[in-house]
Amino acid sequence: MKRVFALACVLSACGSSERAASHLTVALPAEAHFAPADVRYEPAAHVRSLRFDARGHLSVDTDGRAVTLRMPGLCPVALPAAEPDAHVRVEAHMLFELPRVLGQVGYDAPFELRVTPGCPEARTQTLRWSQLEGPALDLTVLDKGFVMRARTLPRTHFLPDPLPRGIVPISPRTQGRYRFALHAEGAHPVATVTVTSIARSTGLGSVAVGQTLLVGGSDFALGKAPTRARVELAHAGDDLTVRAESPGRFQLEAPDGARVALQATTHDKTPLDCGRQECHASISGEAESTPMSRTLEALGTLDLHGAQGCMLDCHAVGEPGVHDGGFRDVAAMLHVQPLETVRFDALPPALRRMAGVRCTSCHGPGVIPPPERRSSILRVDVCATCHDAPPRYTHVESWRRSAMARADHLPAQRDAAACARCHTTGGFLHAEGVRVRDDLSRDADAQTVGIACAACHAPHGAHLADSLVRATSLPASVAGATTDGVSTLCARCHAPVDDAPSPAASGAALWLGRITLPSALGGETLHADGAHAQVKGGCVGCHGARPGEAKLAHDFTVDARTCTSCHATDAQPAGARDTLNARALALLQKADARCGTRPAEGMPAHASPSACAGSAGRARYLAALVAEDGAAYVHNRALAEQLLNEAERALGK
C-alpha cells in the first residue's frame, strides 16, 4: 500500500502543472461545423486548453497523455500521448462524407447520393433522407440510408416547348433544383445536399468553363473553335446541351445560318480592371458601393458552411457544382475552413474579389460581347439568375405577368425613338442619358425585352436606397409636384413627355395633381389635389403593394384589399369610373374629328399622335390626358373632370 501510494505520488508529479504542455492540432474537414463548447473530451483532466486557430483547425494543449475527442458530426479522434512541447498533427474525418452539391446532373436524369462512412462508428447508424426544396421526387433509399437514388424531372416540367433559339436562360426556378437533408441520430440534419439539373445561365454568350448550357435548337453543331478546344455537345431527346471544357471562343452553327457565339473562361482568371480610366471608371466606382457588390460583406460575420452556405449562390460569384473559378473554387484553393464564423474582413484578398455580385456575375466571365450583341445584358434573364427563385424571390415571376413585360411586343413600339423611350429598356435608358446607343432595334440580341429590371433599377448608377431604384427627376409636365423617389421614376413614363404634342401617358400626372400643358397649347399648369396623392408609398403604395407583405409585387397590379385599408366599402360608385372614361373618349373623338386625326383601330390615342393646334388641339390634348388613363377616376377624379371641362370649353370655341 505504501509503495503504491509512493508510485501514485510519482505519477502525480509527472502530471503536475509545471510540465510543459503538448500541443496537438486537429485538422478539421471543411464541412465541420461546431463551436469549441461542443467538443467532448475524455479524460477531461488531461486537456489544458482547446481553441480554434487562425486556419480553423482545433488546437489542443494537453498534459501529454492520450485524450479522445468527440465532436459533432465527426469521427472520434484519438489524440496520442506526446512529449512536452511536442507539436503533433492529427486529421479528423467527417462521420458521414458526401458531396454537398451535385451539379448539372441533367433533366430527367437519374442521380445517386452515396454516403461514405468516415469510421466504423458511422456504420452503426441508420440514415434517413428528406427533401427540403424543389418539386417532390420519389426517393429510393438503400443500405440503411447510405445510398439514395432519385430521378430529376423532365425539362418540360420547368421550361415548356418551344425553347427560344440560342442559349436558353436558366434561373433557379427553371434549373431543376432540389435540396435534400440527411438525418442520422439527433434532431438536426447532419448535412444538406443540393442537386441541380443544369447550371443557371443569363443567356449571354460570355460563359464559364464547365458550365452546361441548354441550347434552343437541336440542329446546332460546333462550328468555329480554338485548336484542341474541348467542347462537349450532348443530345438528350430533343434537347441539346453544350459545355466548354476549356477556355476560348466557340461558335455554334445551324443549317439555317443561325449562329451562337460563346466565350468561355473562368471567373478567377478574368481581370477586374474594368475601371480603367479609359473604360468604365465611373461605373466601377459606383458599383463598389452598391448593395449588390457588398451583399456578402454586409453580413459582417459569415457562416460559410452552415445555414448560410446556400447564400453563396447569389451573394458570391460562381455556380454551385461547377468548377468555374468562383468563390467556392477560390475558397477551396486557399483552404479556407470557416468553422464557427469568419469575419468578411478576414477573408483573403483573392476571395474578397469573388464576394458579392461582381461584374462577371451579370456580364459573365470572358470578353465583352461585340457591340451588336451588348443589349442582351438588359434582358430580365440576367437578373433572373437570382431574382427568379420562388417562393422567396418572386420578382421576375410576377414581372412577367405585368404589362411592362409586354411593352415592346409591337415593332412600332421598338423602332420609333419616341415610342421606344417608354416601351423598351434600351430606349428608356437612352432617353435618361444612361446609354448612348439607341439602335437597339438592329441589335441581334435585343429580342423582346420590355421594360425590364435595368430600366427602373440601377445596378451601377445613381440610385435610391438599397433597392437600387434609379434616381431621376420629374418630367417638366409635372414639375413642381412633391413626391417620393420611386414615384418620380414612374412619372418619367407615366406622365406626359416634355412638350410632346400628344400625351402618351398621364396616370402619374393625374395622381400628382398637376399638369403643365405644352407651350404650343397654352403652357399653363392645371392642378387639383387628389386624395390618393397622400397614400403612403406613392405609386407603389397601391400598385404592387400587398397587405401584410413587405415585398413589392412586380406585376404592379392593385390588390383590392389595399383599398379597404382606407375605404370601408367599394369606394367607386357603380359606373362612375366608366362614365368618366366614356366622357373622355367622346370628347377625344370630337377633337380628332376637328383635327382631322385618324386614330389607329384598337390602339391608344398616343399611337396616333396629333400636332393639331388651336382650340381643337388643346381640346384633344386635354381629353387624351384623361382617356389615356383608364384609372383616372381613382387617380384624381377632380383633376380629370377639370380637364374634361376645359376640353369641352375648348371645343365650344
Added chain:
Amino acid sequence: MSTERACEPRSTRAGAFVCEGTRCTQTPSRAPDADDWTCVDVAGVVFCRSFVRAAGVSSGPADPAFLCGARRAGAANERICVDLAPDLPDDTGAYACRADYTSGYAARVCSPGKGARVGSACAADSACPKHTRCVEGLCLPPRPEPSCWLDADCGAGGACAFGSCTEAS
C-alpha cells in the same frame, strides 16, 4: 505614446505552395489587397504596382506583409508595395522565385536557386545584391519607402531599388 503591434499568420492570405519535383507554385500569390496588382521578385524581394481598383471590389484591409506608398510621377492612385520577406516553400531560403501570370492567375513560382538575395548572410557588401549592403552579416536594403517602379521615377541620378528610390550606384 504606446504603439500596438498586431500580427497574423502569413498563411491566411495566400495559397499554399504545391510542389512538383523541385518546382513549387503558390496559387494565388500574396497581394497587398484585393485590387489588380503586377508584382515582380528581385533578389528575394517582391514589389508590386497597382493603378486600377478592382471593379466593384472593396479592397479591404491591406496585407500587413507589405509596405506601401504612392508612386512618384505615376498615374493618380498608383501605388507601390514591397514585401521584404515574401513567401517561400519552406524555411531553407534557397529559392529563386518569380511572379507568373501565364495561367491567367497571379501565381508565385519558386525553384531551388543560389545567389545573393536580400536577407542572405554576407561578409562584405560585394557579396550582396545591388543596392543592398552587408549590415551585421546580412544583406539589407535601405529603409524602404515604396514610391517607384522604374529608375526614371526617381529623377536624375536616382535609381529604383526594391520599390524605393536611392542614389544610382
